[in-house]
Amino acid sequence: MIYAVFAPLIITLLIPLLSKWKERVHTGWFILPVPILIFIYFVQFVGENFTPHSESYSWIPSLNISIDFYLDGLSLLFVLLISGIGSLVVLYSIYYLHKSEQLKQFYIYLYIFMFSMLGVVLSDNVFVLYSFWEFTSLSSFLLIGYWHYRERSRYGALKSMLITVFGGLSLFGGLITLSVITETTSIQAMIEQKDLIVNHSLFPLILVFILLGAFTKSAQFPFHIWLPDAMEAPTPVSAYLHSATMVKAGIFLVARFSPILGGEPSFFIIVSLFGIVTLFWASFMAVRQTDLKGILAFSTVSQLGMIMAMLGFGTDVAIFAAVFHILNHATFKGSLFMIAGIVDHETGTRDVRKLGGLMTFMPMSATLALFGVFSMAGVPLPFFNGFYSKELFFESAIDLPGFSGAFVEFLQQAIPYIAVIGSIFTFVYSMYLFFSTFRGKYKEHELKTKPHEAPLGMLISPSILVLGVILIGLFPNMVNESFLAHAATAVFGDGFHAHEVKFWHGWESPALRMSLIVVGVGTILAITRKKWTSVYTVFPRRLSFNELYNYIVDSIEKGSTKITETYMTGSIRHYVSYILGSILIITGAILFITNGVTIEFDDLAPITIPEILVGLTMAIAAIASIFTNNRLSLIIIVGVVGYGLSVLFVIYRAPDLALTQLIVETVTVALFLLCFKHLPELKNLPSHPGVKSINFLISVGFGVLVTLIGISSHSSKLFSPISEYFIEESVPLGGGHNVVNVILVDMRGLDTLFEITVLGIAALAIYALIKLRHDKEAK
Structure with missing residues (x-):
């Protein structure tokens, strides 16, 4: 497994060389085989008789940190998504990105991200997982800001970095606490100590820390605000990071730690509540968007909220529905992002207000979008895989775990209604996306160029994903026992029972009635959309988390600027005073509090005349430097101090230190002479008597402090x-x-x-x- 994980990182070393031939052959063709080979390697593990595999490589034994890879059903699901969709994204990018683009940087960033995601989903050591986790934030920052000359790209990249890194630091705290409690760094070993963890007093803190990391990465409410701004990235990046991989890293984290954290009322309340609120809020906000990728961004947030809620429910039906929808969402959302890129590529705009009637000009793209959109909307037809997982979601929302408590009971009653309302808006924005783009009146005057169908090469990747939508829709149990059941078992535990996926459950099925309500009410709202969207002018304009984010960032920048201006005065004297004064106060206080000053002269070597002479010479030179007004003279005098130290090293029989000091002092004096020769004469500037007093106190105090530290360190024999x-x-x-x-x-x-x-x-x-x-x- 280690070769498969590190293959994308290794290939990045060759990309600069391969990119030199990009005028003849697109760089993407050279590196496309890498994710394909990774996919082929891991797909061989798919099967009903699959058993987990593990590998371990020593890294930092002293800290109990080793590179441990663990492949179970959950990690296998994500690895195949990362490598499979990664292959399609690279193929799509070959036709999407022109050779004149900075392809070298793009593919280096993309493959570092692929390497990072593979490491996240396969790592069993919590600190190795965290290392890969932060690499995903860094590489996604670079990918989102790929078009760095655009202000919005830089803004989106910084926003995603700040929010996800904040969550990453929180996750780090949770992982450290877990490792301290369990005395292990292995996730699988931690799972075996679940009782110890959940009964520990720090369990609530661990839960909050880990969920903060997951919520920020998977754009859960209210941390979802970074994802829409990340749409400034090239469409291949959006199709890869923001539909199938990075945003699902938080989903993976919750799923991976569910055997430890799940089954607790607090886990159910937090994860279910944030998930279901995210589902509703993002689907509601998607309807107001006018940019194709903006609609898909909020759609992604909504779908992630639905998956997160199912993980919070924690029942076997909910867990199976969650892993099933992870697969389904990757197929239809990845294809829709690619179609949005095609529309932008061929028409020059993603603004749905300028689009319309494109089905006549782009019939293949429209057909692919139809399957993707209707699957995302959960339309009850057997061609759309999204309907099956949406039905299971409704089923799991009705049959919730029986935790006691007034708020828990209220939440259990409210979840099915919120699920239906959120799904209604999902249906509305899905219809809005498709019909506003491909149906209606063709607005020729709004487009810069006449639209036409995309090149065949650009249609291959979305076609393969749509084919997956159709195949899973027609044969939903095709990968059930051999694939999805193993993933669900890794999350739920050994008590998981496989579920047969059916299209028809009978008229008495509550999930069917909920789906019919969604389609019926959603159709009415979609038809009358223009009549009620004025509500967005009032709500939620006054409750914008983007404004809160901007206010916090602006306040931090303004505050830090004011603080910096107070000490960044341009005066070297001030800087040296701050440094020496801080050391004097902090170190002196610690020595005083801990009684660290110990003075003994019993075991000291006798002081000889040469040492006294050299010491006096250095002291006279140091004092003379205070009264010197010429820079060249000052440099020479300071050099006397340095060379005197070299002589002391010789006397103390340390020739290597003496030689080093001589070389450094010679180079320093020479550099100073070169620099200061061009500066004006040094003059004593008039200063306040208080300034001289402060200088005197700092210099004398620092000298005394260093002397005390030297004597105390020699006098104290705390260790051998x-x-x-x-x-x-x-x-x-x-x-x-x-x-x-x-x-x-x-x-x-x-x-x-x-x-x-x-x-x-x-x-x-x-x-x-x-x-x-x-x-x-x-x-």
């Missing part, structure tokens, strides 16, 4: 010296007698590597600045 360990293990572990070299290269190898990395990054930044300056001068 670590030097003994290095001396003993230098040869066995590092194979070298030079202890310092072994420490730097072996013992602190990662630290040294990161230091080199920082220097490399700094060198690249300097090179970029120099090149930028030369380019500007050349112009």
